[in-house]
Amino acid sequence: MRLKEKDMLKGPFLSKDFIGANKDFSTSKIVMMGMPYDGTTTNRPGTRFAPQQIRLESIGIETYSPIFDKDLEDCKFYDAGDLEFPFGNAQKVLDIIQENTDTIYKNGKKILGIGGEHLVTLAEIQAVKKYYDNAAVIQFDAHTDLREEYLGENLTHSGVMKQMGKLIGFDNIAQIGIRSGEKEEFDIMKKYSTQKFTHNELDKFKDKNIFITIDLDVLDPSVMSGVGTPEAGGLTYMELIGWLKYLKNFNIIGMDIVELAPDIDTSKNSTALACKLIRECLMLL
Numbered sequence: 001m002r003l004k005e006k007d008m009l010k011g012p013f014l015s016k017d018f019i020g021a022n023k024d025f026s027t028s029k030i031v032m033m034g035m036p037y038d039g040t041t042t043n044r045p046g047t048r049f050a051p052q053q054i055r056l057e058s059i060g061i062e063t064y065s066p067i068f069d070k071d072l073e074d075c076k077f078y079d080a081g082d083l084e085f086p087f088g089n090a091q092k093v094l095d096i097i098q099e100n101t102d103t104i105y106k107n108g109k110k111i112l113g114i115g116g117e118h119l120v121t122l123a124e125i126q127a128v129k130k131y132y133d134n135a136a137v138i139q140f141d142a143h144t145d146l147r148e149e150y151l152g153e154n155l156t157h158s159g160v161m162k163q164m165g166k167l168i169g170f171d172n173i174a175q176i177g178i179r180s181g182e183k184e185e186f187d188i189m190k191k192y193s194t195q196k197f198t199h200n201e202l203d204k205f206k207d208k209n210i211f212i213t214i215d216l217d218v219l220d221p222s223v224m225s226g227v228g229t230p231e232a233g234g235l236t237y238m239e240l241i242g243w244l245k246y247l248k249n250f251n252i253i254g255m256d257i258v259e260l261a262p263d264i265d266t267s268k269n270s271t272a273l274a275c276k277l278i279r280e281c282l283m284l285l
Helices: 047-060 090-106 120-131 157-168 183-192 199-205 237-249 269-284
Strands: 030-035 077-082 110-115 135-140 173-176 209-215 252-258
Touching: 030 047, 030 090, 030 269, 047 077, 047 110, 047 269, 090 110, 090 120, 110 120, 110 269, 120 135, 120 157, 120 209, 120 252, 135 157, 135 199, 135 237, 157 173, 157 183, 173 199, 199 237, 209 237, 209 269, 237 269, 252 269
Parallel strands: 030 077, 030 110, 110 252, 135 173, 135 209, 209 252
Antiparallel strands: none
């Protein structure tokens, strides 16, 4: 027997959005967009599961940030959900991401992308370049990501920064936390002085339109084990927060957080950390 309208379930039901999300795209300043792609992963896969797991675990964090003295309700962000991607076609995936990032910027909003592997960032920057002059990228990462190609492919997470350098110029890139890569990649960093070690080295970007990309393996595996390619000697969580606090007054036009592979860390501590970091990133935008 069908339920009558007065007998329909009235809830309340848990939201499938990230905690604190605004329900209205038009009144939001920031758009959160999931990019569940790990088609070029070269070590341990699973980053395609990150966006959904992050949303599920976000209910466990507070909406208030004592670090930035703001609440998620003040951020006015809209959770667009996850993009749907075809299998086996990296270029098509990038096209889909770029098209949707275009729409976000066309509507005068900022993006917070949730990966997925690091290749997804390339499409976001392709959109940034269309809408912003004087663009720069600040990369937090354990790896250089400056390979020309990997196993004959030039669209890979291990070469995403090389592709970005060609797009916006290596002088407009800063790399923080790097501790792994081939000699040729470190030579590129030395040639263009992209690797940064102190906060004030970023001051040259104060007049830039900045996109921040955070590969979670920038953090030490002792605090972030749920990544595909962990590297010892990484930042602590509060060291990363220190960098973000320094960037508070810079002109940040977009961010993403990539490379969480939630099923690798069965304790879910890595996912919980990612949720909290996303909260702080929303405060910056």
